Amino acid sequence: xxxxxxxxxxxxxxxxxxxxxxxxxxxxxxxxxxxxxxxxxxxxxxxxxxxxxxxxxxxxxxxxxxxxxxxxxxxxxxxxxxxxxxxxxxxxxxxxxxxxxxxxxxxxxxxxxxxxxxxxxxxxxxxxxxxxxxxxxxxxxxxxxxxxxxxxxxxxxxxxxxxxxxxxxxxxxxxxxxxxxxxxxxxxxxxxxxxxxxxxxxxxxxxxxxxxxxxxxxxxxxxxxxxxxxxxxxxxxxxxxxxxxxxxxxxxxxxxxxxxxxxxxxxxxxxxxxxxxxxxxxxxxxxxxxxxxxxxxxxxxxxxxxxxxxxxxxxxxxxxxxxxxxxxxxxxxxxxxxxxxxxxxxxxxxxxxxxxxxxxxxxxxxxxxxxxxxxxxxxxxxxxxxxxxxxxxxxxxxxxxxxxxxxxxxxxxxxxxxxxxxxxxxxxxxxxxxxxxxxxxxxxxxxxxxxxxxxxxxxxxxxxxxxxxxxxxxxxxxxxxxxxxxxxxxxxxxxxxxxxxxxxxxxxxxxxxxxxxxxxxxxxxxxxxxxxxxxxxxxxxxxxxxxxxxxxxxxxxxxxxxxxxxxxxxxxxxxxxxxxxxxxxxxxxxxxxxxxx
Amino acid sequence: xxxxxxxxxxxxxxxxxxxxxxxxxxxxxxxxxxxxxxxxxxxxxxxxxxxxxxxxxxxxxxxxxxxxxxxxxxxxxxxxxxxxxxxxxxxxxxxxxxxxxxxxxxxxxxxxxxxxxxxxxxx
Numbered sequence: 001x002x003x004x005x006x007x008x009x010x011x012x013x014x015x016x017x018x019x020x021x022x023x024x025x026x027x028x029x030x031x032x033x034x035x036x037x038x039x040x041x042x043x044x045x046x047x048x049x050x051x052x053x054x055x056x057x058x059x060x061x062x063x064x065x066x067x068x069x070x071x072x073x074x075x076x077x078x079x080x081x082x083x084x085x086x087x088x089x090x091x092x093x094x095x096x097x098x099x100x101x102x103x104x105x106x107x108x109x110x111x112x113x114x115x116x117x118x119x120x121x122x123x124x125x126x127x128x129x130x131x132x133x134x135x136x137x138x139x140x141x142x143x144x145x146x147x148x149x150x151x152x153x154x155x156x157x158x159x160x161x162x163x164x165x166x167x168x169x170x171x172x173x174x175x176x177x178x179x180x181x182x183x184x185x186x187x188x189x190x191x192x193x194x195x196x197x198x199x200x201x202x203x204x205x206x207x208x209x210x211x212x213x214x215x216x217x218x219x220x221x222x223x224x225x226x227x228x229x230x231x232x233x234x235x236x237x238x239x240x241x242x243x244x245x246x247x248x249x250x251x252x253x254x255x256x257x258x259x260x261x262x263x264x265x266x267x268x269x270x271x272x273x274x275x276x277x278x279x280x281x282x283x284x285x286x287x288x289x290x291x292x293x294x295x296x297x298x299x300x301x302x303x304x305x306x307x308x309x310x311x312x313x314x315x316x317x318x319x320x321x322x323x324x325x326x327x328x329x330x331x332x333x334x335x336x337x338x339x340x341x342x343x344x345x346x347x348x349x350x351x352x353x354x355x356x357x358x359x360x361x362x363x364x365x366x367x368x369x370x371x372x373x374x375x376x377x378x379x380x381x382x383x384x385x386x387x388x389x390x391x392x393x394x395x396x397x398x399x400x401x402x403x404x405x406x407x408x409x410x411x412x413x414x415x416x417x418x419x420x421x422x423x424x425x426x427x428x429x430x431x432x433x434x435x436x437x438x439x440x441x442x443x444x445x446x447x448x449x450x451x452x453x454x455x456x457x458x459x460x461x462x463x464x465x466x467x468x469x470x471x472x473x474x475x476x477x478x479x480x481x482x483x484x485x486x487x488x489x490x491x492x493x494x495x496x497x498x499x500x501x502x503x504x505x506x507x508x509x510x511x512x513x514x515x516x517x518x519x520x521x522x523x524x525x526x527x528x529x530x531x532x533x534x535x536x537x538x539x540x541x542x543x544x545x546x547x548x549x550x551x552x553x554x555x556x557x558x559x560x561x562x563x564x565x566x567x568x569x570x571x572x573x574x575x576x577x578x579x580x581x582x583x584x585x586x587x588x589x590x591x592x593x594x595x596x597x
Numbered sequence: 598x599x600x601x602x603x604x605x606x607x608x609x610x611x612x613x614x615x616x617x618x619x620x621x622x623x624x625x626x627x628x629x630x631x632x633x634x635x636x637x638x639x640x641x642x643x644x645x646x647x648x649x650x651x652x653x654x655x656x657x658x659x660x661x662x663x664x665x666x667x668x669x670x671x672x673x674x675x676x677x678x679x680x681x682x683x684x685x686x687x688x689x690x691x692x693x694x695x696x697x698x699x700x701x702x703x704x705x706x707x708x709x710x711x712x713x714x715x716x717x718x719x720x
Contacts, residue, residue, distance in 0.1 A: 099653065099656075100649060100650065100652075100653035103646060103649065103650045103653070104646065105646075105647065105650055106643055106647075181650050181654075183650055183651075183653035183654035183657055184653065184654075184657040184658065184659075185657060185659065186659075187657065187658060187659075237658065238658065241658030241659070241662075242676075245658075245662070496679075497679065498679050499679070571678075571679065572676055572677075574679060575677040575678065575679050575681065575682065576677060580682045581679040581680070581682060
């Protein structure tokens with residue numbers, strides 16, 4: 001109820017007393033203001049309190065939620081999970097057409113808790129009966145020596161798993177496992193390499209690559225973000241299978257210890273096939289040789305195409321000729337000194353079987369007849385420094401950047417000093433060693449018109465680019481010379497109708513480990529490209545210690561061993577690559593009588 | 598007026614509460630179903646990868662080569678050879694459909710005549 005500011009009773013009383021009635025009004029006004037002030041203050045305090053409580057609640061909620069998130073085990077959001085995409089922990093490997101080369105399979109591992117076993121002795125015996133490689137006595141000992149946990153087998157087949165179930169011992173337990181499967185067996189074994197288990201737990205185990213591309217690109221294959229996209233290689237499954245088949249056949253016909261074949265696309269640097277024999281099954285990778293005096297190339301694990309660092313012999317002659325043409329020192333028709341034997345200081349340079357193709361030979365004939373002396377003279381014209389620089393630009397001084405874990409270790413063997421005698425021997429492929437893949441890469445540069453491309457095992461989307469090492473005109477001259485080697489020279493067995501094979505043979509004596517060379521052990525190489533008029537592919541075939549015994553005496557030159565194998569390979573593989581044989585000029589058109597009846 | 602508002606808001610509260618209750622259980626049921634479906638999808642994917650591996654295994658080149666050798670009598674398959682490439686010129690053009698023979702004057706009766714005679718025979 002509102003109190004009046006000037007209550008009449010008090011005013012009258014004050015007037016009677018002779019006081020100023022305005023004082024009463026002032027007092028009342030002050031009292032009213034005081035009450036109003038108190039009321040406002042109280043309301044403000046209540047509002048502030050409410051705000052404080054609200055903020056307190058908000059902070060408490062956020063704090064509790066943060067604490068909960070920090071302390072609880074993370075779970076995937078179920079409602080919006082695209083998580084079902086990821087099933088495999090390691091990406092598949094496929095060929096260039098998407099056919100599977102390596103994939104994953106779920107299987108189980110077998111482990112035991114010996115303390116939970118009902119009948120350790122009987123279980124050990126039954127397990128040994130299921131898995132022949134297990135030793136019953138050793139297993140029994142392990143079950144009895146008080147340990148709590150023991151791995152029995154890393155992977156099981158479903159049948160084996162069923163048999164273990166049938167033992168029915170509660171101490172035998174299974175853990176899920178993902179294993180790597182190479183469905184094509186030995187196919188492209190040296191490229192794929194192999195796998196093994198890394199860190200192992202009961203619930204899962206790491207699958208890691210142990211060799212080849214599986215190890216070189218391990219982090220890509222294990223990347224969860226890319227687990228759904230298979231790794232596409234440049235290999236073509238059918239071409240690779242054919243190359244391996246022909247190579248294996250060639251090795252057995254030529255009585256060789258081993259061999260390798262490389263098929264490379266000269267426009268992209270893609271390796272369409274890469275085979276090395278003898279081979280192995282990556283599903284059951286053999287153990288590497290551990291004996292000290294073991295020759296690494298005796299093991300099937302040895303990748304001759306990449307790790308086999310050989311003196312590649314006369315296949316190098318074309319580099320000397322191409323460089324001399326590039327430098328303008330010679331043309332294919334220039335006559336050079338080829339008078340054998342050639343004396344250089346205390347060394348004597350001879351021809352194959354002590355021939356003498358001299359006294360003068362055109363550069364084309366030097367390549368065609370594979371004259372060491374002629375090449376030596378060409379190399380001396382070029383000079384050691386320029387020769388080194390050229391071979392370096394062709395990649396012969398460095399390991400190749402191909403996607404195999406073995407590649408960086410396969411360093412070419414280069415002489416430390418480069419006197420004239422090295423210039424001479426290097427010109428015909430002796431005194432320095434490189435892998436067949438180095439040779440393929442260098443020949444691809446000649447085949448594609450002078451561009452050096454890095455070899456790759458990954459599928460490329462289009463033509464690659466690289467540094468130019470020789471001019472297009474020089475490359476064309478070199479190809480013409482290589483073509484004449486097949487039409488008129490040492491590789492006459494390499495002719496494949498319709499595919500204009502061009503190439504160069506190389507027969508190199510095998511070096512002894514103790515120094516010097518074997519008399520009757522050779523490494524034969526045929527480096528070829530086809531079709532010569534517009535090369536698409538380079539094929540290198542190398543055979544280790546081949547002998548052709550079809551004649552009256554054993555023949556060990558590449559022309560008799562590696563060349564026919566390569567020719568058969570081209571004949572089989574070119575149609576698979578979609579290469580149409582070039583139409584040969586018809587011998588003569590004639591009408592043939594035919595009857596329609 | 599005010600009591601009506603109170604009653605209405607109370608009813609709305611009850612309605613919203615029961616809606617939230619039902620939604621909660623519906624969500625949980627949906628999540629459970631999603632979990633089951635994802636399990637099924639994972640199983641199916643695994644089965645698919647096994648099938649793919651098996652397909653690759655059954656189509657491995659050395660097995661196909663052996664099968665070809667085994668069934669040579671029936672199939673007579675040989676490796677592809679360069680001469681097997683054809684040229685487009687070897688493919689015969691499809692024989693153009695002959696245009697309907699335009700009946701010369703009066704010739705259209707021929708068919709009628711024939712069909713009439715056929716009907717006659719039937720009769």
